[in-house]
Amino acid sequence: MKLYFAPLDGLNGRIYREAHAHHFGGADLYFTPFYAPTTEGLTKKILTDLTCDGLPLESTVPQLLCRNPEHFMLAVAQLANIGYTHVNLNLGCPSGTVTAKYKGSGFLVIPDELDRFFDTVFSALQRDFGGMELSVKTRVGYSSEEEAPRLLAIYNRYPIGELTVHPRLRADIYRGKPRMKVFDLFARESRAPVCYNGDIFSVADLRKFTEAYPAISRVMIGRGAIANPALFLECRGTPVPDKKARLRAMHDEILEENYRRMGEGRNLVCRMADIWNYQIYQFFDTPLAARELHRAKTVAEYRAAANKIFREAPLRENAAFVQTLM
Ligand SMILES: Cc1cc2nc3c(=O)[nH]c(=O)nc-3n(C[C@H](O)[C@H](O)[C@H](O)COP(=O)(O)O)c2cc1C
Structure with a gap:
């Protein structure tokens, strides 16, 4: 089972991630909170932060929040220059200021443009950055579960390295129970390997999930790991003395x-x-x-x-x- 530390803006920036890795660890990958590239790509400050990251580059995945393919590719070029080989696209952020610009989960509202975005970005990746993996972190819709099949059909057209599914709608924010019926659709029909994300707060929660979905071998944990930084180790059955x-x-x-x-x-x-x-x-x-x-x-x-x-x-x-x- 691969276990990932979810991106949590305001909580697990570079200093937090490094401290977590020093004192607990157990996460296969750390996803950074989102960075929003602009006409210049990423700012100097962000690039310095990502260059100074004390963890091995292979264990950190920078996440981008963006709907402009040119801005996105500028950031990819900067990240490739530092040595990163994997970037993640945020299609889940529910914040009103983000969705108003059709970014994050707001991008799900304009699926035709999302399709064109992937078309442009994957062509550019294949042409110029063959070794760069692009993974996607998505909600299952903006305002209705009925949006899910359309979104999945788009994702299935592209060589997405991994599809992390947080089975909530934008309107749910982080409330209520994950919508597992919709998750089933992604688990069954996604071409990209699926990573599950949502409400894994304990070893028992992970066990329950793996019993229900034995074929899913990637799980991303967010709030549960801030609450208990030892959760990754405990999920692996590693004793955590002191x-x-x-x-x-x-x-x-x-x-x-x-x-x-x-x-x-x-x-x-x-x-x-x-x-x-x-x-x-x-x-x-x-x-x-x-x-x-x-x-x-x-x-x-x-x-x-x-x-x-x-x-x-x-x-x-x-x-x-x-x-x-x-
Ligand atoms: C305070 C906070 C900040 C978050 N920041 C991000 C972010 O930067 N990028 C992202 O994709 N998701 C972000 N999320 C969503 C989490 O990555 C994750 O999808 C969500 O918390 C559900 O997983 P969990 O139940 O394991 O916490 C954030 C969530 C919270 C509560």
């Missing part, structure tokens, strides 16, 4: 690296608190300390609240992220 100490070490690496970049201030506190929104499920008896984390105005206050959790709150056995109305 889990609390490793969580602490990973936390401290993320905090210190971000502090070096961002310095004092609320932005850093908010970034760390976003991670805690998920990770808090692993700790017992934390409502007060969790409130202190979110109320912290300075990095010093934040450190004190995080220290308190690591010092005083015991870890829960088999704790998993619980989906709320976030």
Whole structure:
């Protein structure tokens, strides 16, 4: 079974991914949060970040959010130049500002243009970047499950390296249960190898999925892995001794690296608190300390609240992220 760390904008940027790989690992691939190329391709800052990535290039897949084939290919050329051999196209982002520009899941609303995009991009890839794999991460429709067969027919016309399916509509955002009936269609009829993504929050969830879909050998995990960075190892049956100490070490690496970049201030506190929104499920008896984390105005206050959790709150056995109305 291949297990991938999903892209999570605002959560698992380069510093997070590196810290995860240092202290836990177990993911076969890390997908980066999306980058949106423009007429210049990707910005210098993004390219520097991707060049400095401390993980081997083969284990990181940059994700692009784009509907313009020229912009897309400019970014592909820049990424190939750094040494990347795999890029991913985002057809899932539900954010209103993104979909209003017909990007992310908004691209699903204009399937003819999506078809033309693939036509242009795959021709250019074959002509100029033979070794570059393009994978796609998609929802199963924008506003209706009935869009799925049309989308699948488009995907099946192109040599997509891997099709990651998050079986929700744009309107679902991340709520409700994944629409497994529609996923069945992709599992049965996709020409590209299918990777499943959605609501795998525990080892038991993965077991249930693999029992239902023994032929699917790729699974992408997002929120469940932020909540429990050891989830990939646990899914593989690898013992994780000293889990609390490793969580602490990973936390401290993320905090210190971000502090070096961002310095004092609320932005850093908010970034760390976003991670805690998920990770808090692993700790017992934390409502007060969790409130202190979110109320912290300075990095010093934040450190004190995080220290308190690591010092005083015991870890829960088999704790998993619980989906709320976030
Ligand atoms: C805060 C947040 C940020 C996300 N950012 C991205 C992104 O940059 N690119 C992307 O393809 N999906 C993004 N997603 C979607 C996840 O990759 C994943 O598809 C979704 O969380 C469902 O998988 P899960 O149930 O394992 O979390 C994001 C989701 C969340 C909650």
